[in-house]
Amino acid sequence: MDTSVRARRLNESSATEVAKMVAAGEARCEDVVRACLERIAEREPAVGAWQHLDPDHAIAQARALDRAGVRGPLHGVPFGIKDIIDTHDMPTGYGSPIYAGHRPVADAACVALSRKAGGILMGKTVTTEFANRYPGKTRHPRDSRRTPGGSSSGSAAAVGDHMVPLAIGTQTTASTIRPAAFCGCVGYRPTWSDLRMHGVREAAGSLDTLGLIARSVGDVALYRDVLLRNAPQPIAAPPARLRVGFCRTHLWRLVDPVYQSRLEDAAQRLARAGAAVADVDLPAEFERIEDAHRWISSFEFSRNFTHEIEHHWEKISAALRNGRLKDGLGCSIERYVEARSFAETLRLKLDAIFADYDVLMAASADGEAPLGLDSTGNAAFCAIWTTMHVPAITLPAFTGSNGLPLGLQLIARRNGDRRMFAAASEVWRVLC
Amino acid sequence: MDTSVRARRLNESSATEVAKMVAAGEARCEDVVRACLERIAEREPAVGAWQHLDPDHAIAQARALDRAGVRGPLHGVPFGIKDIIDTHDMPTGYGSPIYAGHRPVADAACVALSRKAGGILMGKTVTTEFANRYPGKTRHPRDSRRTPGGSSSGSAAAVGDHMVPLAIGTQTTASTIRPAAFCGCVGYRPTWSDLRMHGVREAAGSLDTLGLIARSVGDVALYRDVLLRNAPQPIAAPPARLRVGFCRTHLWRLVDPVYQSRLEDAAQRLARAGAAVADVDLPAEFERIEDAHRWISSFEFSRNFTHEIEHHWEKISAALRNGRLKDGLGCSIERYVEARSFAETLRLKLDAIFADYDVLMAASADGEAPLGLDSTGNAAFCAIWTTMHVPAITLPAFTGSNGLPLGLQLIARRNGDRRMFAAASEVWRVLC
Numbered sequence: 090m091d092t093s094v095r096a097r098r099l100n101e102s103s104a105t106e107v108a109k110m111v112a113a114g115e116a117r118c119e120d121v122v123r124a125c126l127e128r129i130a131e132r133e134p135a136v137g138a139w140q141h142l143d144p145d146h147a148i149a150q151a152r153a154l155d156r157a158g159v160r161g162p163l164h165g166v167p168f169g170i171k172d173i174i175d176t177h178d179m180p181t182g183y184g185s186p187i188y189a190g191h192r193p194v195a196d197a198a199c200v201a202l203s204r205k206a207g208g209i210l211m212g213k214t215v216t217t218e219f220a221n222r223y224p225g226k227t228r229h230p231r232d233s234r235r236t237p238g239g240s241s242s243g244s245a246a247a248v249g250d251h252m253v254p255l256a257i258g259t260q261t262t263a264s265t266i267r268p269a270a271f272c273g274c275v276g277y278r279p280t281w282s283d284l285r286m287h288g289v290r291e292a293a294g295s296l297d298t299l300g301l302i303a304r305s306v307g308d309v310a311l312y313r314d315v316l317l318r319n320a321p322q323p324i325a326a327p328p329a330r331l332r333v334g335f336c337r338t339h340l341w342r343l344v345d346p347v348y349q350s351r352l353e354d355a356a357q358r359l360a361r362a363g364a365a366v367a368d369v370d371l372p373a374e375f376e377r378i379e380d381a382h383r384w385i386s387s388f389e390f391s392r393n394f395t396h397e398i399e400h401h402w403e404k405i406s407a408a409l410r411n412g413r414l415k416d417g418l419g420c421s422i423e424r425y426v427e428a429r430s431f432a433e434t435l436r437l438k439l440d441a442i443f444a445d446y447d448v449l450m451a452a453s454a455d456g457e458a459p460l461g462l463d464s465t466g467n468a469a470f471c472a473i474w475t476t477m478h479v480p481a482i483t484l485p486a487f488t489g490s491n492g493l494p495l496g497l498q499l500i501a502r503r504n505g506d507r508r509m510f511a512a513a514s515e516v517w518r519v520l521c
Numbered sequence: 522m523d524t525s526v527r528a529r530r531l532n533e534s535s536a537t538e539v540a541k542m543v544a545a546g547e548a549r550c551e552d553v554v555r556a557c558l559e560r561i562a563e564r565e566p567a568v569g570a571w572q573h574l575d576p577d578h579a580i581a582q583a584r585a586l587d588r589a590g591v592r593g594p595l596h597g598v599p600f601g602i603k604d605i606i607d608t609h610d611m612p613t614g615y616g617s618p619i620y621a622g623h624r625p626v627a628d629a630a631c632v633a634l635s636r637k638a639g640g641i642l643m644g645k646t647v648t649t650e651f652a653n654r655y656p657g658k659t660r661h662p663r664d665s666r667r668t669p670g671g672s673s674s675g676s677a678a679a680v681g682d683h684m685v686p687l688a689i690g691t692q693t694t695a696s697t698i699r700p701a702a703f704c705g706c707v708g709y710r711p712t713w714s715d716l717r718m719h720g721v722r723e724a725a726g727s728l729d730t731l732g733l734i735a736r737s738v739g740d741v742a743l744y745r746d747v748l749l750r751n752a753p754q755p756i757a758a759p760p761a762r763l764r765v766g767f768c769r770t771h772l773w774r775l776v777d778p779v780y781q782s783r784l785e786d787a788a789q790r791l792a793r794a795g796a797a798v799a800d801v802d803l804p805a806e807f808e809r810i811e812d813a814h815r816w817i818s819s820f821e822f823s824r825n826f827t828h829e830i831e832h833h834w835e836k837i838s839a840a841l842r843n844g845r846l847k848d849g850l851g852c853s854i855e856r857y858v859e860a861r862s863f864a865e866t867l868r869l870k871l872d873a874i875f876a877d878y879d880v881l882m883a884a885s886a887d888g889e890a891p892l893g894l895d896s897t898g899n900a901a902f903c904a905i906w907t908t909m910h911v912p913a914i915t916l917p918a919f920t921g922s923n924g925l926p927l928g929l930q931l932i933a934r935r936n937g938d939r940r941m942f943a944a945a946s947e948v949w950r951v952l953c
Contacts, residue, residue: 191626287726
């Protein structure tokens with residue numbers, strides 16, 4: 090076989106396919122890594138997905154894995170790690186000049202678990218400043234005038250552009266679902282507290298989760314099992330009649346009209362395919378979640394960053410100083426506790442709503458990735474679900490008027506991650 | 522004034538008194554630090570509270586504060602930090618040989634907030650291995666054959682022995698309340714998620730909190746405000762008729778008989794002083810909280826420590842390997858989620874119970890600090906409340922048959938920390 094053709098194929102393969110080929114002896118780990126490095130070499134100047142990339146180190150890891158037996162279910166699968174997450178053998182800068190060149194002494198839990206399963210850490214992907222709003226260098230892979238979304242900008246761009254099949258991001262507001270949707274990826278935000286955060290720079294711990302980015306539902310399900318230290322389990326069959334709640338939310342008027350029509354059409358197609366699709370109107374108080382999210386996240390963030398505020402104020406962007414830090418430093422414990430208690434009350438109400446639905450479907454953002462690199466886009470379409478601690482997944486279901494990806498967001502009840510994957514597979518089968 | 526007498530007084534003063542004296546020009550920060558260092562020099566060989574102590578650096582901090590204006594409400598107050606918490610200018614070893622000599626690049630949020638308020642970091646206090654069970658070198662200040670309790674062993678011993686007026690610990694099970702009770706301190710575990718954890722080595726994030734150790738209720742209330750970045754507020758007056766629920770729990774049969782009689786007597790004294798004291802029997806399902814705690818904490822802990830498991834297995838104690846790690850690695854996500862959901866359900870039931878009580882009163886442990894240094898004591902008396910995310914405080918209310926301290930634990934509803942301080946002040950007035 091022509092090795093360059095083979096190499097091109099490998100970087101486009103899913104993690105599941107790569108692991109299967111490597112385990113069967115049909116490809117070496119080194120082949121996979123070289124295919125990904127080739128793609129990166131070609132595309133990185135335009136995309137800027139990587140904060141740190143050391144091809145020799147990636148190849149050395151691959152060769153070591155080729156010499157060893159199969160370590161686990163990600164054996165030979167290259168992955169990227171958002172540069173807000175510690176790695177013992179690569180610098181970790183948290184998207185801030187304060188930490189340029191910083192070298193953690195240990196891997197974050199999610200990095201160690203990925204490696205234990207045989208994954209190959211390709212490098213560190215670009216994050217916004219401290220996973221907040223101030224953008225990094227990454228551009229949208231299909232239109233360099235546009236944002237890739239944030240804060241897991243490099244993770245989504247790298248996966249969407251076939252540089253790696255898997256990447257880890259984080260989500261405190263919209264930081265996984267939004268960039269994954271913009272870049273045409275599958276993005277998964279787990280039930281809060283399922284996946285461990287040791288070694289991830291905390292933004293707002295009561296909201297933070299990891300976020301997994303891939304190009305198939307099967308790959309995020311596989312990666313979740315790896316990060317839980319579970320033996321991988323196949324995705325279950327969907328219910329005989331999938332119950333889908335179409336949840337436009339109070340933000341519907343902000344959704345691009347073409348995107349609105351894509352979602353309406355999708356609801357009809359799902360119904361024609363046998364799903365029970367019904368409109369869901371959330372109680373009016375759910376409109377106040379964004380406000381609660383603002384106070385919870387900014388209160389926690391601003392206290393967590395006291396060292397940087399006290400020692401490195403001049404190296405913090407104006408966007409962060411005048412945004413989340415200003416909000417947070419002005420927020421009292423009383424206001425914080427009120428917002429936190431309100432969120433907890435709504436979580437219980439949302440649990441009750443899920444008695445009637447397997448999943449809710451909603452927009453992942455307000456439209457295609459917007460023009461301009463100063464903003465990473467509207468976060469409100471995810472802030473609701475993030476604050477509710479529920480799992481969510483975005484599927485690259487549609488294309489917008491500029492030919493760019495639009496996501497379909499599915500949301501499930503807390504602890505319903507695996508049932509959400511089953512539903513997502515069925516929705517993918519019908520729509521994608 | 523004879524300086525040696527003055528010095529002896531200063532190390533025995535409360536944080537509130539020290540801050541007041543320094544602000545009034547009645548003592549210099551350096552005087553306070555020297556008084557504490559003198560006490561440490563005298564007592565440290567017997568107690569072993571400190572993992573890292575650099576007298577010159579402490580004096581240098583004090584002199585810098587003496588030159589500057591008053592920075593905040595802890596100006597001139599020496600404090601100790603459990604060595605599970607990062608400090609930019611002192612090594613942080615997490616109680617493990619794996620991290621001996623490790624130097625973090627930044628202060629944890631709680632350290633930076635303490636310093637911003639003018640506190641003087643005296644050094645790092647001894648922790649058990651990764652805030653788990655394997656003990657450090659610390660001995661009980663009043664009987665060196667006995668454990669000081671754990672995991673915040675050095676923090677409690679240092680405060681109890683008048684080496685510093687304040688120290689920070691953490692609590693995932695019993696790690697603040699238990700050692701504080703054993704060492705005759707006031708120990709405070711806040712409502713879960715009130716005080717920020719950035720820079721604290723995570724054990725089990727959904728249970729972990731900071732813990733504050735002092736020698737008065739006023740000092741922990743002051744320190745809480747500092748760590749919230751709040752302007753300090755006086756403790757409110759207690760309700761006209763304090764409603765106290767005497768909650769023996771299903772563990773009562775494990776409580777030392779003398780301790781039982783002290784608690785029974787205290788309930789009567791509080792009633793005679795005007796409180797409404799009633800017995801509270803928790804529903805039987807609360808007996809299963811310890812089991813839920815076991816699975817939640819060990820599942821989270823074991824995944825968080827993947828890097829250490831993979832790279833440093835031989836440097837992990839047998840106690841940790843065969844205890845929490847074995848439990849955790851054998852715990853499935855399904856069992857973890859079941860335990861987590863069960864705990865959430867009981868939190869709501871406990872909220873309802875608190876409709877009738879301002880505080881519950883309970884034992885802080887099963888008795889005085891036990892003989893022997895291999896174990897840090899029974900953790901069950903705190904595991905209940907830790908898992909419930911409620912605030913708790915232990916007061917040095919009693920003395921046991923060996924002349925050692927016994928704590929009275931008060932527990933309040935979630936977010937009721939300030940009302941708990943008001944109740945604790947009233948209970949202190951009556952009992953202590």
